[in-house]
Amino acid sequence: MSDPTPQEVERYIAQGLACEHLQVEGDGRHFFATIVSRDFEGKTRVARHQRVYQALGDRMREQIHALSMKTLTPAEWAQTTSTQGHHH
Template identity: 55%
Template structure:
């Protein structure tokens, strides 16, 4: 069963993150807050696509649902 900590590691392996928090304990449904400089200048859809790319086939094989909020370092600092 996939843990939120494993999912966090998977994202970090494929995407440089300034901050990441992943919640979810049923092994399939997760919520993530991700702050990455890679998101700068990209739309929300493009930011989410970067996360899906980092997860690769795991998104289809291991993860049933991933709700995410993505931020650039600048927008995160203003929160």
């Protein structure tokens, strides 16, 4: 099985998790995902990560250790983006 592309990882996550914002970068070996989902509200960081692993399921069992992620709720995401001068 070939290494997944960032786009594939993105698609896998999106299939299992409703995301407000989703961005995956990577080189096939290491991935960095920024995931914004209402599902994360009221959850700890560990619980959020477990939720993402759940979404990925077996598809990335081997690659999952190479995935680092930033998991944010829409409110947390709004706070991080508002500092960059984005206005709604």
